[in-house]
Amino acid sequence: MEKEKEWFENWFDTSFYHILYDYRNDDEAKLFMNNLIGFLNLSQGDKILDLPCGKGRHSLFLNSQGFDATGADLSVNSIMHAKQFQKEGLSFEIHDMRNPLNGKYDSIFNLFTSFGYFNQESTNIKVLENFKNALNKNGHIVVDFLNLHKVVSTLIPEQVIRKKGVDFLIKKRVTESFIIKEIDVTNNGEVHHYMEKVQALDLKKMKQFAQAAGLEIQHVFGDYELNPFDAEISDRLILIMQ
Numbered sequence: 001m002e003k004e005k006e007w008f009e010n011w012f013d014t015s016f017y018h019i020l021y022d023y024r025n026d027d028e029a030k031l032f033m034n035n036l037i038g039f040l041n042l043s044q045g046d047k048i049l050d051l052p053c054g055k056g057r058h059s060l061f062l063n064s065q066g067f068d069a070t071g072a073d074l075s076v077n078s079i080m081h082a083k084q085f086q087k088e089g090l091s092f093e094i095h096d097m098r099n100p101l102n103g104k105y106d107s108i109f110n111l112f113t114s115f116g117y118f119n120q121e122s123t124n125i126k127v128l129e130n131f132k133n134a135l136n137k138n139g140h141i142v143v144d145f146l147n148l149h150k151v152v153s154t155l156i157p158e159q160v161i162r163k164k165g166v167d168f169l170i171k172k173r174v175t176e177s178f179i180i181k182e183i184d185v186t187n188n189g190e191v192h193h194y195m196e197k198v199q200a201l202d203l204k205k206m207k208q209f210a211q212a213a214g215l216e217i218q219h220v221f222g223d224y225e226l227n228p229f230d231a232e233i234s235d236r237l238i239l240i241m242q
C-alpha cells in the first residue's frame, strides 16, 4: 500500500500555496539577499545552496548578482517551474533536505520558515548535519525561521482570505509542540483540505539543535533588514551558523 503523503509533500506542491503566499515575492527576496550578501561578505562566484528553494526566487537573484546558485526542493512542480530559468551559474534539482547532499557550498540558505516540518525533533538535527557536511571551510548556514513568540501573541484563530478567485479558510492554533494551520481551499465549487504543521521552536531550541549538529549560532537577526532579534517584536528569527 502506498504511504500517505506528509502535509509538506501535498500543500507546497499545489498552485494554491503559491497564490496564498504571493506577497512573499521577488522584492522581499532581493532585500533579504542584498543584506545577507553584505553581512556575510560573500565573494563573486561563491557557491550558494538555497534549500528548499520553492520556485527559486532567492536563487534567481543570487545568480543575477554573480553567485553560483543551486536551488533544491522536494516539490516537483516548483522545481519543474524553476528549471526554465537554468543557465550558467544557476541550477535546480529535486532534493529532500533529510537526505545527505552531494556537492560542497560556501553558503547554505534555508529561507522563509523551511525548518521544523517533521514529527521528530531529531530530524532537525539530521537536516543541520546534512548542511554542515556540505559546507566548505569558513562557510555559513543561514536559517530564516518564524518568531514563535510573535506568532503566538498575534495569532488570529480563524480568517478567510480571497485571492485570485480562490477562498482560503484558515484556522490556526498552537499546541505545546506545533503551530498548526488548517487550510480549506474553495476553488470552482470544490473544497480541498491542506495543512501546515511547523514545530513550535524558539531560539533556545534552535541553539540546542545547532549544538547537537556541531554548529555554533554566531548571529541572530529579527528581520530581513538584519535588525537585532527581539522576541517581543521581531517578525523573524534569522540564525547565522558556522
Ligand SMILES: C[S@@+](CC[C@H](N)C(=O)[O-])C[C@H]1O[C@@H](n2cnc3c(N)ncnc32)[C@H](O)[C@@H]1O
Binding pocket: 008, 009, 012, 013, 024, 051, 052, 053, 054, 055, 056, 057, 072, 073, 074, 075, 078, 095, 096, 097, 098, 110, 111, 112, 113, 114, 117
Ligand atoms: C515555505 S516554502 C519556502 C520556499 C522558499 N525558500 C521561499 O522562500 O520561497 C517551504 C518549501 O520547503 C519545501 N520542502 C518541504 N519539505 C521539504 C523537504 N523535506 N526537503 C526539501 N524541501 C522541502 C517545500 O516544497 C516548499 O517549497
